[in-house]
Amino acid sequence: MPALDGKHGLIVGVANKRSISWAIAQAAAAAGARLALTYPSERLEENVRELAATLDKPVLAPCDVGSDQQIADLAATVDREFGGLDFFVHGAAFAPAEALSKPFVETSREAFRTALDVSAYSLVALTRAVMPLMEKRGGGSVLTLTYIGSQRVFPNYNVMGVAKAALESSVRYLAADLGPKNIRVNAISAGAIKTLAAAGISGFSSILQVYRDRAPLRRGVDQTEVADAAMFLLSDAGRAVTGSILMVDAGFHAMGL
Ligand SMILES: NC(=O)c1ccc[n+]([C@@H]2O[C@H](COP(=O)([O-])OP(=O)(O)OC[C@H]3O[C@@H](n4cnc5c(N)ncnc54)[C@H](O)[C@@H]3O)[C@@H](O)[C@H]2O)c1
Numbered sequence: 001m002p003a004l005d006g007k008h009g010l011i012v013g014v015a016n017k018r019s020i021s022w023a024i025a026q027a028a029a030a031a032g033a034r035l036a037l038t039y040p041s042e043r044l045e046e047n048v049r050e051l052a053a054t055l056d057k058p059v060l061a062p063c064d065v066g067s068d069q070q071i072a073d074l075a076a077t078v079d080r081e082f083g084g085l086d087f088f089v090h091g092a093a094f095a096p097a098e099a100l101s102k103p104f105v106e107t108s109r110e111a112f113r114t115a116l117d118v119s120a121y122s123l124v125a126l127t128r129a130v131m132p133l134m135e136k137r138g139g140g141s142v143l144t145l146t147y148i149g150s151q152r153v154f155p156n157y158n159v160m161g162v163a164k165a166a167l168e169s170s171v172r173y174l175a176a177d178l179g180p181k182n183i184r185v186n187a188i189s190a191g192a193i194k195t196l197a198a199a200g201i202s203g204f205s206s207i208l209q210v211y212r213d214r215a216p217l218r219r220g221v222d223q224t225e226v227a228d229a230a231m232f233l234l235s236d237a238g239r240a241v242t243g244s245i246l247m248v249d250a251g252f253h254a255m256g257l
Contacts, residue, residue: 001228002235005032008082009234010074010130012038012063012122013091013145016047018195020145021091023223024230029055031231033087036078038063040092065092065122066114075129084136087234090126090144093119093197095160101202104158115159120166127174131183139182141234144171145226146187146245148253156202168245175243184242186233191221191249216251 009028013021014037025035036059039048045062052058059081063074078085095115099107123144134140149157150164168187175185192198192207201207211220229248232238247253 001027001031002231002237003031004028004086004231004235007033007086007235008035008078008084009033009087009089010036010038010078010085011089011091012065012126013089013093014038014048014051015044015196017051018193018223019091020190020193020195020223020226021089022051023227024089024091024143024234025051025055027224027227027231028087028089028234031235034082035059036061036081038074040064065126066118068125071125071129074126075133078130079133082133085130085133085140086137087141087143088126088130088134089230089234090123090142092122093145093160093163095119095158095163095200097200099159100156100200102158107159112159112162115163116166119160119163120170123167123170124174127178127185131178131181134183135181140184141238142174142178142183142185143230143233144185144187146171146189147192148189148247148249150189154207156204160201171245172243179242184233184238186238186241186243187245188226188229188233189245189247189249189253190226191215191252193221193223193226195223211250211252214252214255214257215249216254219250221248221250 039045061077096111099111149161
């Protein structure tokens with residue numbers, strides 16, 4: 001596995017032990033990185049605190065990604081604790097429940113706004129906030145998590161697919177802006193995995209079965225497989241890769257039928 005010795009990382013998006021971001025945190029810690037984790041609300045603080053306690057000298061901070069003030073406070077905390085930043089993992093996504101069960105055509109303006117704000121704009125706002133910290137280190141790596149529902153229709157994925165399309169486009173525009181600062185910006189498009197976020201999508205288990213039936217590897221993927229791919233993009237092994245969407249989905253994306 002690529003090394004992250006002496007590196008400092010910020011991970012936004014850990015909710016519980018099933019979170020993809022938590023698998024990335026564990027892999028990054030095993031590779032030698034020191035980490036800051038965030039929680040979006042008091043309700044999830046205890047969960048994240050318990051997980052963080054298994055890491056070496058973790059930093060824990062609140063961050064609702066819908067709040068510019070909390071984003072600014074988070075960047076200040078990370079700067080104070082780490083004196084810069086080498087990588088940032090963005091694993092936050094949200095859409096109101098009713099937008100993930102009704103027909104897409106019924107998506108309300110408010111649900112659309114919330115989904116795009118929390119799931120796509122937050123990457124832009126957080127990247128802008130950590131950019132000066134990465135400049136202190138002579139560059140850095142930003143990684144977000146997306147899904148192929150950005151390009152194709154999956155039942156009930158709905159407005160989250162639209163948000164992921166915006167997120168993937170943001171990856172390319174951010175990569176173009178930040179490349180001259182040696183800051184890379186990429187996404188992993190993961191296959192479907194049973195997590196808290198996935199549980200919010202009606203009929204999600206039938207999507208899992210489609211991977212087992214049709215993906216070239218005839219199976220789904222798990223969090224550790226996404227985390228292993230993340231280590232490539234976060235470490236120097238991926239130093240020439242930016243503006244990319246890396247498919248970690250057992251090959252599902254390659255299939256027509
Ligand atoms: N599970 C899958 O099948 C799958 C597949 C591809 C991509 N993804 C993406 O991976 C990422 C992580 O999701 P996951 O599946 O690990 O589920 P998860 O529920 O563990 O993670 C989603 C995270 O978003 C956070 N979040 C929601 N609203 C927030 C807010 N306002 N401020 C800060 N954080 C907020 C939640 O607290 C949670 O930690 C998401 O972007 C998701 O869309 C998931």
